[in-house]
Amino acid sequence: MPVVGTAGHVDHGKSTLTLVLSGRDPDRWAEEKRRGLTIDLGFAWTDLDGVDVSFVDVPGHERYSKNMLAGIESIDVALLVVAADEGWMPQSEEHLAVLDLLEVGTAVVALSKTDRVDADLVELATLEIEERLTGTTLAGSPIVPVSAITGEGVDRLRHALRASVAAVAPLDVGRPRLWVDRSFSVPGAGTVVTGTLLGGSVANDDRMVVHPGETECRIRGIQSHETTLDRVEPQRRVALNLGGVSASDIERGAMLGRAGHWRPTDRLAVSLRTARYVEQLSNRGAYHLHVGSGGWPVRVRIIDDGIAVLDLPTPLPLAVGDRFILRDTGRRMVVAGGRVLDPAPPRVAKLRAALPLLLGALDSTPDARAFALLEARGRDSSANVAADSGGGRPAGAVTAGSSVMTMSVASGLVTALERLVVGYHSQNPLRRGLPSAEAASRLGVDTETLTALIERSSSLTIDGSVVRSREFAGVRSDGQEQAWQRTRRRLEEAGPAAAPRIEDLEIGLELVHALAREGELVRISDEFVFLPAQVAELVEVIGSFAEPFTVSQFRERSGLSRKYAVPFLEWADRAGHTVRQGDARRPR
Secondary structure: OEEEEEEOOOOHHHHHHHHHHHOOOOOOOHHHHHHOOOOOOOEEEEEEEEEEEEEEOOOOOHHHHHHHHHHHHHOOOOEEEOOOOOOOHHHHHHHHEEEEEEOOEEEEEEOOOOOOOOOHHHHHHHHHHHHHHHOOOOOOOOOOEOOOOOOOOOOOOHHHHHHHHHHHOOOOOOOEEEEEEEEEEEEEOOOEEEEEEEOOOOOOOOOEEOOOOOOEEEEEEEEEEEEEEEEOOOOEEEEEEOOOOHHHHHOOOOOOOOOOOEEEEEEEEEEEEEEOOOOOOOOOOOOEEEEEOEEEEEEEEEEEEEEEEEEEEEEEEOOOOOEEEEEEOOOEEEEEEEEEEEEOOHHHHHHHHHHHHHHHHOOHHHHHHHHHHHHHHEEEEEHHHHHHHOOOOOOEEEEEEEEOOOOHHHHHHHHHHHHHHHHHHOOOOOOOOHHHHHHHHHHHHHHHHHHHHHHHHEEEEEEOOOEEOOOOOOHHHHHHHHHHHHHHHHHHHHOOHHHHOOHHHOOHHHHHHHHHHHOOOOOOOOOOOEEEEHHHHHHHHHHOOOEEEHHHHHHHHHHHOHHHHHHHHHHHHHOEEEEEEEOOEOOO
């Protein structure tokens, strides 16, 4: 269902024309009716020769321009209203700038209040409007003289709108979002929010998330144009009854979307275009970013011609291609508009290098946008890239667990990992390899990504909990080999009953670890090592017990003192040779 949004200077007849076309008064507040002035957004709907159409009527007064911006972005067709007796006015220009900056290309211009002027003035006003529209997205739009008082031109205006909305097709990309423009509580029903549904369908019982705040809720009821529905398609004005969230927790500017589809961000890279009455922007302005139905203060940093980075105090759920308006609150005017290039941009140097790709992907597919984002970032999680690109998957990317990376980044990480492992082997020739956890930490990746990188390397392999070169085999130096032979003879001569402590051995702890891994030593505790043959003899002693035995009985039969017997039996417990039963043990 197409959405027609009004635009134009205050008191030029936007609400009156909406009433005439739809039969419904869009002004909802008593003060609006008393003052004859639209203050907040108004809504109406009608059937235009078989086509259901929604109307969003916006305030024209400069004082309420923030309310106007809250309703203008989701429109499909603009109805720009210019009064024939006053002609082009300041808010006519600013509202045109908003429509142009948002690239609204389908519009009808109503030259209103023609009953107050003669035919010559109508012709002059028409020529002026044509001139004003030149160079904007509204250039060439039909201009229809009309009087809501006499009814002259109303049918022509209706037909012009019908022709404009006929070409509008709902865009369903399976990613519904609704920017909330009203939130209230209904007795007996609970929280109700209204807005224009975009991007996808929703149905009763769907689980949704309210941004910001990431509050989960459930759709309990749907209405569109006072009709109750079980499911609603995009491009319609809707009212949603929500469960699990209070109306006081949802303000205008909040957005509803499916969990996982949207990712809040407080830093954006954007393309920027100034309004035609603004020469250039300064980084020092007091700006508000208007996107969806809300407005937020924002810091602007111009980094290139037409390119800026925006910093927000409140994270917003935005994706590539989202349109926005920038308003200077000091000058109280719209100064620029643009589109999101990257909702989570890299540092400025990398961003500049990626700008051609990002700009080229703006009007492309989600997959192309995902590819451009990944090229800019190098690597990221699959979920982040999908959320930021509108559901895209980057072609040719290297997938590793929950992460994706470009081929060049993957190759660079593989090379870095190979260097790490070679360096580790060089410094630790007696160790099997670099611990996987340490390798992942030093590369700044998770274990799944590390595994994927190792699989891409022709020289690396995983060996238990370490990463090593396929060709690596720990080799003892001549000095280490000689020290080991002397230590082995010493252990043989001392026997397990008089084994020296590890700290008293001639070999260092590093070589002890290596010999234990190779099976040439058995480390029975932090203090002692035995030779494998000595361990085998003691295991035979354990096996000689037919009944459970105590430490004292084992000492008598083995000849070990308590100093050696206790740690050996504890090692036997761990190794599975014995099963402890209170103060006794039995052979397994």
